[in-house]
Amino acid sequence: xxxxxxxxxxxxxxxxxxxxxxxxxxxxxxxxxxxxxxxxxxxxxxxxxxxxxxxxxxxxxxxxxxxxxxxxxxxxxxxxxxxxxxxxxxxxxxxxxxxxxxxxxxxxxxxxxxxxxxxxxxxxxxxxxxxxxxxxxxxxxxxxxxxxxxxxxxxxxxxxxxxxxxxxxxxxxxxxxxxxxxxxxxxxxxxxxxxxxxxxxxxxxxxxxxxxxxxxxxxxxxxxxxxxxxxxxxxxxxxxxxxxxxxxxxxxxxxxxxxxxxxxxxxxxxxxxxxxxxxxxxxxxxxxx
Numbered sequence: 472x473x474x475x476x477x478x479x480x481x482x483x484x485x486x487x488x489x490x491x492x493x494x495x496x497x498x499x500x501x502x503x504x505x506x507x508x509x510x511x512x513x514x515x516x517x518x519x520x521x522x523x524x525x526x527x528x529x530x531x532x533x534x535x536x537x538x539x540x541x542x543x544x545x546x547x548x549x550x551x552x553x554x555x556x557x558x559x560x561x562x563x564x565x566x567x568x569x570x571x572x573x574x575x576x577x578x579x580x581x582x583x584x585x586x587x588x589x590x591x592x593x594x595x596x597x598x599x600x601x602x603x604x605x606x607x608x609x610x611x612x613x614x615x616x617x618x619x620x621x622x623x624x625x626x627x628x629x630x631x632x633x634x635x636x637x638x639x640x641x642x643x644x645x646x647x648x649x650x651x652x653x654x655x656x657x658x659x660x661x662x663x664x665x666x667x668x669x670x671x672x673x674x675x676x677x678x679x680x681x682x683x684x685x686x687x688x689x690x691x692x693x694x695x696x697x698x699x700x701x702x703x704x705x706x707x708x709x710x711x712x713x714x715x716x717x718x719x720x721x722x723x724x725x726x727x728x729x730x731x732x733x734x735x736x737x738x739x740x741x742x743x744x745x746x747x748x749x750x751x752x753x754x755x756x757x758x759x760x
Contacts, residue, residue: 476656477654477656478654478656480654480745480746482654483650483653483654483742484742484745486654487565487569487650487742488572488574488747490565491566491569491580492574492575494566495566495570495575495582495583496575497583499586502586502590503590504590505556505557506558506560506588506589506591506593506594507590507591508558508594509557509558509590509591509594509681510590510591510592510681510685511594511595512548512551512555512557512594513552513559513591513595513679514548514594514595514599514685515547515548516544516545516682517548517595517682517685518598518599518602518619518689519545519547520540520545520673521615521619521686522610524538524540524541525611527540528541529617529621538676542669542671542674545669545673545682546666548682550661550665553661553665554661558583558587558591559681560584560587560588560680560681560727560730561641561642561645561679561730561734562645562649562734563583564584564730564734564735565646565738566580566583566584567580567735568739568743568747571739571740572743572747588680588727591681591684595681595684595688596684596688598685599689599691599692600692603693608689608699609698611702612698613696613698613701613702614702616693616696616698616702617698617700617701617702617703617704619689619699620690620694620700620710622686622690623686623687623689623713624703624705624713626678626683626686626687627687627722629721629722631725634678634725635729635732636729637677637678638679638680638725638732639737640675641672641677641678641679641726642731642733642734642738643738644668644675645669645672645679645730646733646737646738646739647668648665648669648672651665678722678729679726679730680723680726680727683723684723687713687722688718690710691713691715691718694707694710695710
């Protein structure tokens, strides 16, 4: 019999557990280095997606089309993470499966998430800073930079309830996407399964904490440019809202909470129940015997 071209869901569950064990037991320095790369890769995807679509995003009449164009570009970031290799906070929430299986402790899972979150932040912020220095935000008389500033301000306007809900929905999609890429056995399969899920997430506009690290810090580093403020139709007083306390309290913290809940409950938790939980599986087997 020829080798299967993909893993079945129960096999993906076992693969995810083993991947979770490996991630949760990797030395801290390597976790941080790997997470730094993932933060940078997602920042490239996030800022590149705006670069591809800023003219459309700036116009309310073409905003939906702009999100679609941005969605075509953003998946490149996840492809770097999955194929080149790096640790992304939102995907690492799938370590929940290994913790539920008791292959790792919850303390190991939480430590990994904390280290990866910090590493992602460092990588994303550095890329945002370098891009802000590169001059590309000056495109179209500063319209690219204006969209970055306006996007950052918009992300700071959520209530905690809205940010958490959006974070849940986002990582429900992202973790399901990562789950599917685990099932693919070749690069083509990983690209295709990764592309469509991330394309969907970008088009919906749900909140992803690591992508937001790039958007918000790019806005922070660019908010003082008069051309960008003019293009965004904002004043310096308006842009003053883009500051470190607001970045964390009004977006990154509640979105991170939502991302954890979305991935841990609606992907890892449910798939654990379906394919790993021995008690429930044995009951189902007896009923079909």
